[in-house]
Amino acid sequence: MDTNATTASSTLRIEQFPAETEGDTPSARFQGWFDAVDAGFHESSTEAAHLAEYAKGYAADNRVLWGIYDDEPRPGVWSPDIPVATYATMVNSMNVGGGRLLDAHQITAVTVRPTHRRRGLLRRLITSDLEQAARSGLGIAALTASEATIYGRFGFGAATFTREVEVDVQERFGLRTPPAGTVEMADPASLQQLGPEIFARFHARTPGSVARQYAYAKRISGQWGNDKPEPDKSIRAAVHYDSNGMPQGYVSYRFAGWSKEPYTMKIVDLAAASGESYRELWRYLGSIDLVQRISWSLAPVEDPLPWALQDGRGYAAKSAEDVLWLRILDPVKAFQARHYDGEGRLALEIVDPLGLAAGRFLLEAAGGNARVQPLAADDAVDLSVDVDVLGSLYLGGVTAGTLAAAGRLPGATADAVGKLERIFATTAQPYCITHF
Numbered sequence: 001m002d003t004n005a006t007t008a009s010s011t012l013r014i015e016q017f018p019a020e021t022e023g024d025t026p027s028a029r030f031q032g033w034f035d036a037v038d039a040g041f042h043e044s045s046t047e048a049a050h051l052a053e054y055a056k057g058y059a060a061d062n063r064v065l066w067g068i069y070d071d072e073p074r075p076g077v078w079s080p081d082i083p084v085a086t087y088a089t090m091v092n093s094m095n096v097g098g099g100r101l102l103d104a105h106q107i108t109a110v111t112v113r114p115t116h117r118r119r120g121l122l123r124r125l126i127t128s129d130l131e132q133a134a135r136s137g138l139g140i141a142a143l144t145a146s147e148a149t150i151y152g153r154f155g156f157g158a159a160t161f162t163r164e165v166e167v168d169v170q171e172r173f174g175l176r177t178p179p180a181g182t183v184e185m186a187d188p189a190s191l192q193q194l195g196p197e198i199f200a201r202f203h204a205r206t207p208g209s210v211a212r213q214y215a216y217a218k219r220i221s222g223q224w225g226n227d228k229p230e231p232d233k234s235i236r237a238a239v240h241y242d243s244n245g246m247p248q249g250y251v252s253y254r255f256a257g258w259s260k261e262p263y264t265m266k267i268v269d270l271a272a273a274s275g276e277s278y279r280e281l282w283r284y285l286g287s288i289d290l291v292q293r294i295s296w297s298l299a300p301v302e303d304p305l306p307w308a309l310q311d312g313r314g315y316a317a318k319s320a321e322d323v324l325w326l327r328i329l330d331p332v333k334a335f336q337a338r339h340y341d342g343e344g345r346l347a348l349e350i351v352d353p354l355g356l357a358a359g360r361f362l363l364e365a366a367g368g369n370a371r372v373q374p375l376a377a378d379d380a381v382d383l384s385v386d387v388d389v390l391g392s393l394y395l396g397g398v399t400a401g402t403l404a405a406a407g408r409l410p411g412a413t414a415d416a417v418g419k420l421e422r423i424f425a426t427t428a429q430p431y432c433i434t435h436f
């Protein structure tokens with residue numbers, strides 16, 4: 001795609017391209033694009049030698065990169081090969097309950113140069129991208145947001161949350177359940193292969209989980225550090241095996257250093273294919289000597305751990321953070337894909353400022369499935385819902401009653417809110433430990 005757009009000072013051109021490498025070297029276009037992303041997120045410029053690794057990973061993810069280029073920069077301005085705005089997309093599966101997976105259109109690497117902000121460049125990129133994604137048949141779009149105030153206007157609502165927790169692992173630490181299986185320390189490099197295998201089973205059983213991009217296996221196994229694709233020797237790892245000797249969970253972690261008191265071990269990544277494995281990994285973490293606290297920034301909001309501990313007060317929940325923001329692109333596809341714990345029949349109008357999901361629909365849920373049919377524009381409906389509010393409701397991370405109390409369902413009767421709540425109610429809180 002090559003779209004021209006004129007501003008007061010220059011002509012801006014939009015390009016869409018894959019992460020290309022020429023042999024072992026990333027293309028000049030990729031280098032310029034990456035430079036702009038680094039600047040947008042206030043990172044140091046990535047060394048040329050590392051770019052090839054990232055380009056390889058982005059190619060494996062099938063990322064589509066977008067750049068807006070200023071072809072007529074003033075003299076002395078940063079190279080015209082470096083875009084004034086960046087944007088990227090890829091498609092990965094999302095667990096939508098009941099073990100069902102739906103492809104999600106993921107948006108990432110959104111930056112606009114300070115000199116070009118608030119001129120509508122993000123709006124231009126995201127509206128054009130969402131239209132393309134909807135046309136290509138994708139039912140839902142997803143992103144993780146740097147700020148909570150940006151994406152609601154484009155139809156995204158916060159849908160999953162995690163908590164930062166600190167667990168006291170001194171004398172008071174202990175689990176109520178007897179040990180099951182064994183936990184072994186592992187060569188972190190083994191997680192390059194084992195990590196994704198176990199994660200795939202966690203993904204299959206966890207509503208809200210999103211499949212992971214290439215970099216994850218590298219980072220959890222210490223082959224890549226957080227800030228560069230070079231080995232991170234501080235990473236340690238352990239694997240839980242069930243009583244049949246099958247690996248069921250892993251944790252990778254690093255020590256926060258002797259200058260930080262209380263002495264703290266930080267979880268880098270923890271994924272378990274069963275509740276038992278989750279508890280056993282914590283039993284292991286609690287047994288590490290010379291450590292007083294385990295910290296984890298991605299604990300589930302409804303964490304079983306404090307209920308598994310003999311002393312639940314050793315578990316301190318700190319801040320909560322939104323992770324996935326969802327945007328319905330195709331209501332029929334998205335709502336029919338989802339699993340339903342609730343039942344009911346609801347006629348709803350979707351209000352969508354971008355028009356993509358707008359319309360009236362009849363949703364009938366029973367036996368875990370829903371049938372969704374478009375209605376005529378003048379058919380009666382139970383209530384109107386903004387598309388960003390539906391994004392928040394989609395996985396059951398918040399109830400319609402809570403959103404009504406927050407004033408996010410204006411004009412809806414208590415009866416209609418009740419219907420909406422019953423249909424979308426889920427027994428499990430959605431949980432996503434994938435950032436992208």
Ligand SMILES: CC(=O)SCCNC(=O)CCNC(=O)[C@H](O)C(C)(C)COP(=O)(O)OP(=O)(O)OC[C@H]1O[C@@H](n2cnc3c(N)ncnc32)[C@H](O)[C@@H]1OP(=O)(O)O
Pocket residue numbers: 040041107108109110111112113116117118119120121122123124143144145146147149150153
């Ligand atoms: C998925 C991700 O990658 S999240 C990462 C997002 N990127 C960052 O946080 C990096 C730093 N920030 C930036 O690069 C830019 O400020 C961006 C990308 C957030 C916004 O880009 P811009 O081109 O300035 O946005 P644009 O001019 O298209 O604004 C569109 C609308 O969003 C609003 N908006 C843009 N940024 C923000 C913000 N940070 N907070 C609140 N509102 C915002 C604008 O006011 C405008 O509103 P309106 O249409 O109602 O008038």
